[in-house]
Structure formats: C-alpha cells, structure tokens
Amino acid sequence: MDLNYSAEELAFRDEVRAFLDEKLPKDISAKVRGRGHLTKQDMERWHAILNEKGWLAPNWPEEYGGCAWNAVQKHIFDVECNFASAPRIIPFGLAMLAPVLMKFGNQQQKDHYLPRILNGDDWWCQGYSEPGAGSDLASLKTRAVRDGDHYIVNGQKTWTTLGQHADWIFCLVRTDPDVKQQEGISFLLIDMKTPGVEVRPIILLDGAHEVNEVWFTDVRVPVENLVGEENKGWTYAKYLLTHERTGIAGVGSSQAGLDAVKRMAGSEIHNGRPLIENPHFAARMAQVEIDLMAMSTTNLRIISKAAVGQAPGVEASMLKVKGTIIRQEINDLARRAAGPYAMPFPSEAVEGDNDPIGPEGAGVVSAQYFNNRKLSIFGGSNEIQRGIIAKVTMGG
Amino acid sequence: MDLNYSAEELAFRDEVRAFLDEKLPKDISAKVRGRGHLTKQDMERWHAILNEKGWLAPNWPEEYGGCAWNAVQKHIFDVECNFASAPRIIPFGLAMLAPVLMKFGNQQQKDHYLPRILNGDDWWCQGYSEPGAGSDLASLKTRAVRDGDHYIVNGQKTWTTLGQHADWIFCLVRTDPDVKQQEGISFLLIDMKTPGVEVRPIILLDGAHEVNEVWFTDVRVPVENLVGEENKGWTYAKYLLTHERTGIAGVGSSQAGLDAVKRMAGSEIHNGRPLIENPHFAARMAQVEIDLMAMSTTNLRIISKAAVGQAPGVEASMLKVKGTIIRQEINDLARRAAGPYAMPFPSEAVEGDNDPIGPEGAGVVSAQYFNNRKLSIFGGSNEIQRGIIAKVTMGG
Amino acid sequence: MNFDLTEERQMLQDTLRRYLADKYDTATRNAILDSDAGMSAEIWTGLAELGVIGALFSEADGGFGGAGFDIAVVFEELGRAGVVEPLMDTAILGGGLIAALGDEDQKLLVEEIIGGGLHVAFAHGEPSSRYDLRRVETTVAADGDNVVLNGRKAVVANAEAAGQLIVSARESGAAGDADGISLFLVPADTKGFTMRGYAMMAGGRAAEVTLDNVSVPASARLGAAGEALPAIETAVVSANVALAAETMGAMESATALTKEYLMTRKQFGRPIGTFQALAHRMSDLLIELEQARSAVINAAGHLETEPRIRDMQIASARNLMGRAGRLVAEEAIQMHGGIAMTQEYELAHIAKRITMADHRFGDTDYHLERFIALSAA
C-alpha cells in the first residue's frame, strides 16, 4: 500500500491544474464558487473546452475518444475540477447513455450518437421515473405500441433533470404489458422535437427549475431508435444503474463545499471570536471532515478495484449513501455558518448584479441545503441503496 | 396548565423526603449510590419498610392495600426515591402479576396471593420468554397438558430475571397446540419448589448473574393455579404488557444517573480544568439533560392522562423507547467521564471491602453501560415498541 | 401541577384552527408567498378580528392573554398552518417592547396593533451581530431636542410593512456591552432610512436597513437611556416561546402529512408505511414530536419564573426544537421522496418554516451554549 501520489500522478495533477488555470473561464468559475445560476450556454462552453482538450470523457474507452485514465487520475481530475470551481459535466449523454450504447447499441447508433455527445450536438435527458412509481422503476406505465416502422408512445415521465434544455431523451417504455413487471420494457431514444412531446417545469422547494415532467401524446418514434432488443430494456437500465460511477461519492464537491464553510466560519464572528473557533461548530466541522477523509480513501479503494476489472457492485451503493450524508451535512453546516443571513431568499434582489448581502456565499446556503435534499432521493433513494446493500451482502 | 407543584404536592414531597431520610437504611442507599451489588436480603428489607409504611404499591387500589396516589404523587415518589438512592422495588409480583390477578384471578387467588405479595412472603418471577422466540411471544412452546387435577408442564423459559431468588413463577404455557399461535395459551402460577423445576444461571456480558433459564420437566401444577380461563392467557399477558407502567420512562433513575455523571465530571481533570467545563463533554451532557427535561414532562402528561382513565396506549411505547435511549446515553456518558478508570472489571479486587480505585463511582460504569444494553432489548425490544407505535398510529 | 388547557385557551385554539383550515390552504398560502407584500392584509385583519393578536397581550396592556400558554397556543396553530404573517414581529416583539417600555402616548400604539391597524418591525440585529443581543454598533447622538441615529440593521423582518420601527442604538460602551443600549420608536417615513427589501426562504419579507442621520425627537426613546437590554431580552424570551411553539405546530403538520402519505402511497403493491424501516422511522418522529410538545410546555410554563430557570427552559426548548425539528423536516422529506421536493406540495413550505426558525434568535448550538452556561452559573 502507498497513499502517496507517484511522480507520474503528481505530474498529471500539475497538468490538470495548469489546464484549469488557463482554460476554465473565470466568469464561470466565479458563478460556481458563488453557487450562482449556470446557464445552458455556460455549461456548453465548458463542455466544448474539455472536448477540445480530449478530457471530456474519463470513463470512455480511447477508441471512442475517451481519456483512458486510471482510477487515481480520475480522482485527481475530480478533486482539481472542484477545487478550481469548474462546473460539473452534465452526465446524461456522456456518463449514462454512452455506456449503454457502447455495450448494447448497434454500429449505426454508436457511429451517429457518440460523436454528437462528445461534440455537444445533442443535449440528452433521462426518461426513467414516472409519477407514482418512485424508486419502483419496474412498475412503469409509459406505453410504446408498434405501428409499422414506428412506435407510438403515450405516457408521462417525471423528475427529468434539465429536460428543458434537452434535444433528446432516452426512455424506458413498456412494449409488452402482458408479462411480469420487469419484462416487457424497452429502451428507446426519442427526439424531443417530435410532435406530442411536451415538457412542463417542476419548481423545486428552493424555487429552482431544474426538473420537469415530460408528457408523450401519440409520439411517433422510428423503430431504429430502439436500443438493443425489444423487451430487454430492463437489462440495459440495470447495467446503467450499476455501471461504474466514479463521481458517485461526490468527494471533490464535498471538499470544495467544506472549504467554503471554513472560509465563512473563519470570518463570521460569534461571541467575539471567529465562529470556526467555537468548539461546537468546530466539532461539527471536524466530524464531517473526518468522515470525508475516510470516504475519500474508500472511494479511491473502490475505483482502484473497479479499474482492474472487479465490479464495484454493492460498494457504489455504499458510496452513494455515505456520500450524500456527507454532502448534506456540509450543506447544513453552511446554513448554520451564515447565521441570520441564511434566511433571505436568493432572488435577483440579493444576487446577480446587486451587491450580495451577508457574508460571502451566504446568499444561497439555504437554497442549496433544501435543494440537496434531492441527493438522497433521486437517482435511487438511499433507502433503495440500503436495500441493495442488504440484499447483496445477506442474500434473500 | 400549571407546571408548579401545588401546596399539597409540596407537602407530599416533604413527607416522602422525611420518610426516606429516616427509614431508608444508609448501608443500602450507599450500595445503590455506588452501584454495588444488592443482596436478596437488602431488597427484602426495603420491601418490608415500604410495606410497613403502606407505600409499597402505588398502583394498587386502596381496597387491596394500595396507596391511591395520583400521577403527580407517583412521579414525586419515583424522583425522590431515586434521588435518595433507594433500591428499585422488584416489580414481578407487585406491578406485573398483581394487576392480572386483580382483574382476572378468582377470589381465592386474590385472597391468597395479594397479601403475600405485599408482605414479601412470595418472591415472584416471570416466565414469558422462551429460547428462540425473542420478542415473538406468541410462538411459545412450553406445554401444559391436563392430567386430572393437574397440568403436566414441560419446556423452558429464559431471561428470567432474579429467578434464582424466586419462590413462584407466573408462566405463559401452551395448553392447546392445535389453534392459531396466540390462542391456546394459558396463564399458570407455578411453585418453584415443585419437582422438575430447575433454574440455571445466565451470566450477562458484564459478568452479572441476574437472569436465568428455568427448565420444566414433567412439573405437576394443580389446576387451581390457572389464572382465568384456559387458553385465554394471551389476553391476560397483553393486559399486563399494556397496563399502566408509571416507571417505564425511568425518569427518576435517569436523573440520579445524570447527577452522578455531573459529580464525576466535576472532579475529573481534563486539560487542567474539570471535565464538566470541557465543551464537548458539556454538550453531550446538556443534550441528554435537555432530552430528559422534556421526557420528564411527557411522562407526567401521559400518566396524568392515564390517571383520569384514559388509556396510555401507544404512549407507553414512546416512553419506553425514549426512556431507554436517555438512560443508555447517560450510561455512556458515565463511562466517558471515568476515562481510563472505566477499564477495570468491577470484581472483588476493586470493590467490596477494598478501597475503590479511580474516581468515585467509576468502578461500575462500564459494567452498567454494558448491562443496560438490556433496557432496549428485554421487556419488549425497542423494535417491538416502534412497531406498536407505527401500527397503532398508522393502522395496518 | 396540571396539563389541561383552560377553557378560554381551548376555545382560542379551536377557533384559530378552524379559521386557518378554512382560509389558509396551500394554494392561498403559496399565492401569498408569491405576492409582493409577502403577506395577506385580509388574513391579518381576520386574525385581529378573531382576537388572535389580543391574545398575545395582557389585560393591563389592553389584551386578554399574554401569558406563556397564550403565546404557545396561538403559535402552535400558526405553525401548523405554515402562516407567514408577521405576528411575532408586530405583536410579540414590537407590541411587547412598546408595552414594556413605552410611556402613555407610546402605549397607544399597542391598541392599534391589537386592532390590526399597525405593523411594527424590531430593527435590532446588525450585519456582524449574529445572535448576540448585546452587539449593537448603531450610534445615537444628541442634537438639541432630537437624537440622530446612524448604522446598519440586518435581516429586519417585516421592515417594509412596518409603520413604526423599533431601532436599537448604543448610547455608550463597546459593541458587546450590556449597558448603553437604547430603543427608539421611529416612524417608517422618517428621513434617512434606506431599505433593501427581499423575500425570505420560508416566507415573509425582511430588509437590510441603513440609518443615515435619522433624526427623531428624544421623546422617541422607549424607556430610560442605555437601559433597554433587559426589556429586549424579555421580549426575545417571548419570541423564543413563539418560535418553539410555531416549530412544534409545523412538526405536527410534517408528521401528519408524512403519516398520511405513508398510508396512501403504494410501492411494490403495499402502502409504503407498512415497510418496517419507514414504520420505525415514523415512530421516531412521533416520539420526537411528543418531546417537542413537552419542551414547548416547559418553556411556556416558565415564562414568568425567575430569569435563570426561565432562560434554561427557553434554551432547552430551542435546542431540542432545533434537533428534533431538523430530524422531522429532513425525515419527512426523505420519506415522502420526490413529491416533497416540489414547491407546490404543502410539506415543502412546512419544512422550510421548521428549518429557518433555527436562524432566528439563536440556532441549535447557540441555545446549547446558553444552556451550558446557565447550568454552570
């Protein structure tokens, strides 16, 4: 065992730092640091910069234009990006659809979609969840009925993240209603501009518009947009869900968040001393930092193992649960640090071109606290993850 | 609402204090304060003193020799007894069997057993749990087969508290094996001196002998020892389990325990200052004290309600869960306060007539910490209690 | 000792609960949240007419209540319905301070408050004071018969709606001193005020208030010069009872919504409340709700006791509410899943009320520290 970076790893870290220093637009990193609202254009600019460098797809094989990084390199890149306040890369095309296409798509689909994902030609969103289904994906009701060269799709998806920006959606649809729940599901690619597709915003409790309902009314989808075999979609969805997810632990994000809390607690004065010196606040901070130090190593251990071909399996669920607990705890610390200034609503009155009020970064701590309750709900709730861990390790 | 004691209540408190000051033997209270080992004789002495005063049975109706106290008086008595380091009164006869006999026993049984319980003639123990049944009481296997004027009892009970001292045991036995689990159970009183009854000690993880296995091999029990009707025992057992239990929250015990922790933390020196001034220790202590202040009021609210005839129902389960969490947290604080002196095993080498080692009271903190893990396991585990709360409040 | 509400309070509670059930549903409240004023004049008048404001004042002050349990009963109901109208700011703080310190003339305002005709804001906290009631840096200087105020006040709730602001300023001493703090009753239209208003996360509005040579007659001072801190502390004690009770009421709603959701929502063919993990976690919420109820009773019941005991009970209640409230808010959202993440669902607002209460007059840790300090005293 060796916990130190090797010379090569240090060189790689320096290369990443130099790149971020030179290429990450300052206006974008300022927004990320201040937790401001990123526009679609902001996200696309950064996507293009990474693509130009060839660093957009750490998890893709080289043949498709991936980075061919090992686990430690991916970790370094994650930490440095967060440290430099780079935006996160939208995962739907790159990290979610692409692996499915690579494994189950036909040659034509690979040739067509994969380069467009890298180039940012298509913005993808995900159509898994349905109203009333919660984490019980297999109960989905959206129907696709074969009609000649097309499927006719009817139904509704929900919690579709950034669906308002999307050109395409990859969907789970029911193609055979007469079989057991997990059978009869297919994996379909749908152009959002097709007549009958409607996106309706869902406003989250912090006022943010980031998820949507997507309604399908007699939407005609060419059969060539089916991925893999009809009625085998559940297999592909499971593959996607259990596929290696380097970023699932959110280590870099948590480290950046904790740094921000430390800055605020260093400047806020409580009883005549910086809040960071208050033993009760310091204890909360130290405990989450200690948990994060351990999880960071857990994360590296797991992705190292994954790198040499061992499936991460149940460990991804462990990282998801612990990772979200830590991130949410850091969000909680941030709101505490802000004191009474956690109360204002981060509207245009206190953000944007107006001078911020309260300590630096305080404007959005509460919004982020509430918004990030989603971390333990969406993408397979922590209850689902705990169920997976128990089932895999105890059987039954 | 009025949170203050009335003049009558204050007078009652003074009366209790004066009584305890005068009548509670100093050698016994010293043992309780030092958490030393109480002998059977110690417990019987205190039982007799209370009986002489007429204060042995707060929950019994006056007609049977009870105190006829209201809820507040019972609370005052509990708190003052704990404050004065009085031993707890063994509940099996007084608080558990007696209410069942009063409600379901025949006149002969009431006339015979109830006075003997008050006088301390019979030491009772409880025969509910069986090996492998855990909290699933209804699955019990001990058989009682009618044979003329007797039942022939075969089987095994476990976790029988202080069974080594007992003259009698009240038992749940299966009298009809052919019906659904909860039917076919009877409530039987068995003389421990009957041939075929064998008590085997179970040593708990802290080294204490306080629970036992009780084995029955062809034990002949006269049919007049059946309480109520044959095969109706489950009803009686449930009555007992849900019967008003003033002491279930353990408020007085927790207050006394917290006082002991404060004393130790006031004298232990950490970083040159009393441990009680250390912010991290103080925070742990304050939080449990705050929880206890609230639970003490919850307890009073609930027993006041019970006093005017409203059944406490699910609230007893709430008090059990929160009460055990608080008591166990105080045990944890006590071991922390003792520092390295929590490590010695409280054997004769460091107790009894030998000078104690370490800070006052440190000798048994770890033993008590481990022993009191039982609080959330025995007498209906906290999981069972949570299930009851959920079932009653949510139905289903 | 007894734990029964008086008949009057029971009636007040029933009346208020019915009124809010009738007039203050989720859609109405969400419309209020979206409005420019951030509150409803109609509801305000309605509450005044019901006597809800009067219940927060003693008979001597023109009301018919004002005891700890009156505050608790009212704010439990406000919390249960997620009411955002500023009863705490106008009545408990504003009205309370005027009643405690005002002269005959000033006290006439209390009548206006009880009638629903006047809003008041308590402009006390400053950008660097956090929860410290003594950290006042706003200055006051004599200028003939007038006094001139200069300084900045932070997150002043209800500032824009207020007809009168109660402004604290320092006559002498350093920022953290107990002595030297005065209060001034300043009409909102006085020259020299600048307000930067904004909505708050859990509803209602507040403002950053700048005082630039705000000149008022010396008679605008409430009580004796430099001696306002004890009255401020007393008013804040009442506000803390109100906050605790409001949080408890909101916790009641959060647990009730969650219970209902768990019973109706099905997954894998069964109500999700029958899954043991959720059932047990729901039980823990119900236990904490009882703890919270007792903490509010303790705080309300000791409002008129000697300060050390009173303050320990207040600190205790707010600390418990901070911990239990966080658990309930987070668990209620988690057990609901996605639906509770949406603004239009009732729980979203209730959870925000619970959480944001932890940022007024001291958070969980602040009250823990106070409890520790008072225990050692």
Add this chain to the structure above:
Amino acid sequence: MNFDLTEERQMLQDTLRRYLADKYDTATRNAILDSDAGMSAEIWTGLAELGVIGALFSEADGGFGGAGFDIAVVFEELGRAGVVEPLMDTAILGGGLIAALGDEDQKLLVEEIIGGGLHVAFAHGEPSSRYDLRRVETTVAADGDNVVLNGRKAVVANAEAAGQLIVSARESGAAGDADGISLFLVPADTKGFTMRGYAMMAGGRAAEVTLDNVSVPASARLGAAGEALPAIETAVVSANVALAAETMGAMESATALTKEYLMTRKQFGRPIGTFQALAHRMSDLLIELEQARSAVINAAGHLETEPRIRDMQIASARNLMGRAGRLVAEEAIQMHGGIAMTQEYELAHIAKRITMADHRFGDTDYHLERFIALSAA
C-alpha cells in the same frame, strides 16, 4: 498510490488469521478470560513463533516489519479474533520505547521480546492524568549512582506479567510540562513496587502501581534525562494505529456475526434480516465498516509522515473509530437481542473490546479535540 497489500503482509495476515481461527475460539478465549493470568502463555509463544511479534519491529531493531501497515495487518487480525494477549503493551509500547531510546545493552531486551520471552508494561498514566501524556507527577531524585522513584501509576496494563516496567517520572517542571519527563527501565522485582492487580472489562489485566522509594541505577534511564516525551508520543502514535486496527478487526467480527445471525434467526416465520428496518440498519453498519477500514489505512499509511499530518490522521482515525465502533457495537447487540447479552456468546466479548478501546490513549472526544487543534495549527 495503491491499495494492495505486499505479498509478505498478505501472507502474514493469512497465517495469523488461520492460526487464530484454529487456536482461539470462543471457548478457549473465555477460559483465558477466567484464568488468573488473564492470558495464555501457549498463545503468546505461538504468536512469537509465527513471527507476529517480529513483524512489529523494523529490521534495524531485529524484526522484519515495523511499518504502519505491518501493525495494521497484525492488529486487525488480533481484533477480529478478540485476542486479549498484550501485544500492544509488550511489543508496540514496551519494545517500541526500548528500541527508540535504549542503549546497546537495553536493546538486547528487544530480542527477548521478539522471541516471546519477555513481557513489558508501560507505567505512564497516573490517577489524575486521564489521557494527557504530559501530566506526569511521579518524581525522580538522584541518590549517588542511583535514582529514586516515587509516585503512583494508574491502570498499568500487563503490569503483573511484565519482567520489566518502563516507568515515566518527572525530572523537572510542573505536571503538564512537555520537558522534564524521563523513562526508566525497571525490573519488576525491584524493591518498592506495590501492585494492586485486577482484571479488565474487555480482558487482560492491569494494576495500580505504587512506587515507594524505588531505587535503580541511573543507567536504567532510557535516553536523555527529561527528554522522553517525543519518544513517548511516537510510541503512542503506533499504539493508536494498533488500537484503530484492532477495533476495525473487531468491527468486522461484530458485523459478520450480526449478518449471520440475521440470516439464520427467524421470527414470525422469516429470517429477521429480511425485515426492512434491520436490513437497512445492517447496511449502515457495513458502510461504517468501510469507513473504519479507510481510516485505518489512512492512519497506518501516514505513520512515517511529518508529525502534524501524521497526528491529524491518527486523531481522525481514533475519532471515527470511536463513533463508528460505538454504533457497530451497540447496534450489533441490539439486532441480536438477548443472546448478545450473554457472556458466553462471541459478540459480547467483541463488543467490549470495541468499546473499551475508546478508553486507551484518548477517547472519541479527546481525539476530536486534537484534530480540531491540529487543523487550526
């Protein structure tokens, strides 16, 4: 960066695990616990013959290991099997201090230790020192070529079995000073020692040691006069790695036993592990176990780094182990129910090992404070 054990360490781990699985079952261990010596000479010899003691020393000191990961591998296995034999006291502390400070003659003892022929006790803590390594009040006075020691040492683990005791005493300064502490290597049969021995809650024995004019040659001093603290701190750092690894090993056993119990034990006709509440809680234990494993790796991997980083990792690991260990020990017992409350069941001992480790060289809060102090430095 890589997370694979070297082949040697993997082999050491396998060998030790097999040996203990074979020789150290619950019944054997419980018999050892009941014995007067509180340990087994046969096991001690066996461990020495396997090279387990040697693995804790560097080649320079006559061993073939001594790095952080050597300690971690050995103690994880000892923890997993609930071993009560005093490897930490004799080898890590005793042997470590002699190797660090001893002269040629004194260092000959290390060979004896590695061979299994000598026990050592580190008599450092005192009745009022708690976890403070600097709080030494035992005195040392020169007396010709001899020095005379007077004082009391508290909860000295392995004192009765030790052939040599390493006694700390103060040459100068006040109780809490860093400077002025010396160590002396004192044969157990030296006149003036009084030992009051006792068994410990989690196995093994300790003693209260009184030094009444214990006179030894000045050459018994280990290292330079008054300058022993850095070496003590370094030895305790290694002991903390050992404690963390041992706790982690014990947590592995506790979770494994619980998992097995949940899968085999049935209630209401189903294995209790299929009840969702228990399944989810079991998952949390497994998550904390991975956290603990990482904390041990971090601590062991930084044993040779600069002191501030090293000490932060140590404090971090012990704090995490205190929290996660408590959770695992308490939950494992709770999920088992009654059976885990009995002395004869394996988990009872394992839970005690986990919990009692929190009382050696600083508890959860002590290490949290250290982490905070080091973070601020």
